[in-house]
Amino acid sequence: MSSLYQNKYKDLIELNNLPEHIAVIMDGNGRWAKKQGKPRVFGHKNGVKAVREATEACAEIGIKYLTLYAFSTENWNRPSFEVTALMELLVLTIGREVKTLQKNNIRLNAIGNLSSLPSKTRIELEKAIEATKNNTRMTLTLALSYGSREEIFEAFLKMAQDFKDEKINLQELNPESIKNYLQTSQIPDPELLIRTSGECRVSNFLLWQIAYTEFIFTDKLWPEIGKEDFYSFIYQYQQRERRFGKTSEQINS
Numbered sequence: 187m188s189s190l191y192q193n194k195y196k197d198l199i200e201l202n203n204l205p206e207h208i209a210v211i212m213d214g215n216g217r218w219a220k221k222q223g224k225p226r227v228f229g230h231k232n233g234v235k236a237v238r239e240a241t242e243a244c245a246e247i248g249i250k251y252l253t254l255y256a257f258s259t260e261n262w263n264r265p266s267f268e269v270t271a272l273m274e275l276l277v278l279t280i281g282r283e284v285k286t287l288q289k290n291n292i293r294l295n296a297i298g299n300l301s302s303l304p305s306k307t308r309i310e311l312e313k314a315i316e317a318t319k320n321n322t323r324m325t326l327t328l329a330l331s332y333g334s335r336e337e338i339f340e341a342f343l344k345m346a347q348d349f350k351d352e353k354i355n356l357q358e359l360n361p362e363s364i365k366n367y368l369q370t371s372q373i374p375d376p377e378l379l380i381r382t383s384g385e386c387r388v389s390n391f392l393l394w395q396i397a398y399t400e401f402i403f404t405d406k407l408w409p410e411i412g413k414e415d416f417y418s419f420i421y422q423y424q425q426r427e428r429r430f431g432k433t434s435e436q437i438n439s
């Protein structure tokens with residue numbers, strides 16, 4: 187493949203019309219492994235390479251926020267050996283990647299029920315978050331033990347408590363107030379959501395935040411994803427007209 191072809195999409199991207207935040211449902215590791223007669227965990231290990239590719243592609247082009255769905259609240263129901271392997275893979279990967287995050291000025295962040303993670307995983311994660319907290323080029327958020335309904339429920343509980351403590355009053359509340367109580371309060375809503383592996387569902391990810399997000403579903407399995415795929419997703423996003431309820435004529439006048 188010539189380098190010209192490899193850079194096809196990267197060169198087509200308009201840098202003044204980038205999504206600020208891209209969210210990704212990384213799916214298909216198990217099927218990728220199975221296709222080559224390997225155990226599912228082999229797929230997760232190879233998924234790490236795609237995480238690196240996605241992170242580099244986004245940072246290089248100037249995306250400010252990348253959020254990766256790595257483990258859902260529902261994923262706790264998988265066979266325990268797979269859950270254990272995933273948690274150990276996280277420890278290894280986070281430990282190994284901190285230097286690269288530092289070098290590339292990327293801040294690591296996490297959302298989800300982090301207290302439910304095994305302590306080794308949580309400690310490694312907290313160390314990396316602390317070490318990279320002053321980095322400014324891009325924020326990489328891992329959704330770990332994350333479920334959007336749980337996140338919204340927690341937000342309601344905190345809101346109710348603040349109401350009880352007379353920190354807020356009902357007249358002041360508006361839809362924006364809800365955002366402030368979510369774990370993503372410091373992150374803009376994603377303009378683009380990508381899901382790999384051909385599944386066309388949201389699987390309890392960022393339900394509140396994706397009200398006006400553009401979706402891209404690709405048949406590629408997560409471990410097959412490379413930088414150029416990411417550039418093609420961003421390019422596809424840029425071909426769309428985001429109307430927010432208005433007419434095309436209104437948008438273009």
Ligand code: IPE
Pocket residue numbers: 212213214215216217218256257258261272383408
């Ligand atoms: C995504 O790949 C990774 C996680 C959910 C942890 P899967 O493990 O869901 O792979 P498939 O969907 O079974 O192929």
Ligand code: IPE
Pocket residue numbers: 211212213214255256257258261385387389
């Ligand atoms: C969604 O993938 C969660 C992550 C990518 C971490 P799943 O593979 O668990 O989703 P379902 O069960 O097919 O919807």
Ligand code: MG
Pocket residue numbers: 213214215
């Ligand atoms: Mg899956």
